[in-house]
Amino acid sequence: MADEQYKWLNRETAERLLRGESLEAVDPSARDQAEHLSQALGALSAQAAPAAGELPGEQAALAAFRKAREAAEAERTAAAHALSAARAPAPGS
Secondary structure, three states, rough: OHHHHOOOOOOOHHHHHHHHOOOOOOOHHHHHHHHHHHHHHHHHHOOOOOOOOOOOOOHHHHHHHHHHHHHHHHHHHHHHHHHHHOOOOOOOO
16 A cells, blocks of 8 residues: 555656656646655755855865875975986986
8 A cells, every 4th residue: 555655656757856847747636746745855955055164174184185285296396306317318428
């Protein structure tokens, strides 16, 4: 009996609901149920308000990122200098 409760929710209706399309094409006998489900989906998909201010640990994460980026840049620079020195002709050759 529980399975029969949602027979109105076929694949096409489910796709319409998920895409936020109009329910005019839905069978009139199922439209009320589809409307209720659509409202529930809308409430669940509401966007959260952006966080005010800084998130916990944000400063530490940014500092760690910057430090890692600077270390990687220093490593690339050192590698480029080493490669340049290795390619340079030896004195007197």
